[in-house]
Amino acid sequence: MKRDVRILLLGEPKVGKTSLIMSLVGEEFPELVPLRAEEITIPADVTPEKVPTHIVDYSETEQSDEVLREEIVKLLVNGGAEKGSKIPIILVGNKSDLRSGSSMESILPIMNQFSEIETCVECSAKNLKNISELFYYAQKAVLHPTAPLYDPEDKQLKLQCVRALSRIFSISDQDNDHILSDAELNCFQKLCFGNPLAPQALEDVKTVVWKNTSDGVQDNGLTLNGFLFLNTLFIQRGRHETTWTILRKFGYDDTLDLTDDYLYPPLRVSVGCTTELNHLGHQFLQKLFDKYDEDKDSALSPAELKNLFSVLPYMPWGPEVYSNVSLSDDNYISQHGYFCQWMLSAYLDVHRCLEHLGYLGYPILMERESQTSAITVTREKALDLEKRQTQRTVFLCKVIGPRGTGKTDFLQAFLQRSTERNERDPGPPTIYAINTVSVANQDKYLILEEVDVETEFLKTADAACDVACLMYDVSDPDSFNYCASIYKQHYMDRGIPCVVVGSKADLIEVKQHHGMSPSEFCYKHRLPSPLHFSTLLTHTHTHIYSKLTWAAMYP
Structure with missing residues (x-):
């Protein structure tokens, strides 16, 4: 919502611009009218919309065209017109006390010609007729502009507006x-306006939609078309x-884009900290899963x-x-894969x-300030190392080794997949696999990241992780050299x-060309003894992934 509103009064000399401002402020018709009123600010607490409002008078006898241009630029900036919106215009027929009848007939063609014209008001500064209404309409035209929502020529909602309302309906x-049932409509009503509709009001709404649309009400609920019709009305x-x-x-700005404040709430993550979904995030995502698992x-x-x-x-999720x-x-x-x-x-x-x-509507449906409440x-x-314990539930393991060692097989085995199944249903290659591992009767998430040493290990930051899995091929005598040098x-x-x-490990193990055997190397550097992996020896897998998770949790 805008922080303030600027209203500029334009018109030929003697039409009563200054009198309108003086009548509004003094609540009576001024006997002496200056050539131009000074800019006045109406404080937020006395305006219906609770937004400070600046009223600016322009006099061509007192001021230059340059001043007028500057004022219009201020309006453009204030109206966010850099995003392409137009300044809303209100046509004002002043001195209605001097004429009987209305001039609306002659004004309508002009209003139809220019979509920027929000409304037309006839008023009288002398009789104080429609003065406060005029400024209220002007304020409303800025805060609730019609132009982004509705095309007056086609008499229908604009595409961008339909898109936004369709997302809101879906959420x-x-x-x-x-279909929005009575219960869902009341939830929606309470969310947007603070209280549910009375049962009779709810029926009245549906009756209006039912009478005016062929498919707006279905099974005693409101369809998307019914919802769009109501907003058009x-x-x-x-x-x-x-x-x-x-x-x-639901997070939209004046140009019907979701605001940056809504989509990107600030979240500070210091060096050495990680981010995880917490129970609130989990709760929301569970509801979402249940809703769409038809x-x-x-x-x-x-x-x-x-x-x-x-x-x-x-x-947001590619084929990877x-x-x-x-x-499944x-x-x-699978549901498990979805959370992973x-x-x-x-x-x-x-x-x-x-x-x-x-x-997806997290802050709205969970009634929270922002999505950051879903993240720990x-x-x-x-600090974890100092206290020798961790509250983390997600750990990163980098799987490092020369090409052709079988790192991809190792990642796929973690997901209980055979290479044959992958050939049958090949997803695009990915460097990640994530699954849960049970450690001391608690489920922890382990992320395996496959590292291509020959291209990626250029700087120390590339090595950062919770545990490193150094992988060599037991049947290749040069394989272990890589692991030793990376270590x-x-x-x-x-x-x-x-x-x-x-x-x-199903192949014959050969002597490595490194100065010492992998076992001797591990012993010397106080590392756990080497573990053996083979896509054929499936019973060994779980043990290896548990060992990696343990090492990450208790380094």
């Missing part, structure tokens, strides 16, 4: 049956503040996932999600995650725990 339709009857109240409640199979098909994200302007998380038997996103992907998103890019939660920022890792270069003096894993 308010809690059971996803494409509000605007046509000059009650566009009702639609604006709804739009602003066949109740505890998985989201591509169509259900598309519906879930239909209130966003783009699809199918390689990041465990899937039908290769759909959200955890991954909150951990890797929390600001993008907040944006997605904003589009963990304490610094240094010495990046991990030896950093206090980041490392676990050595020998992959392809």
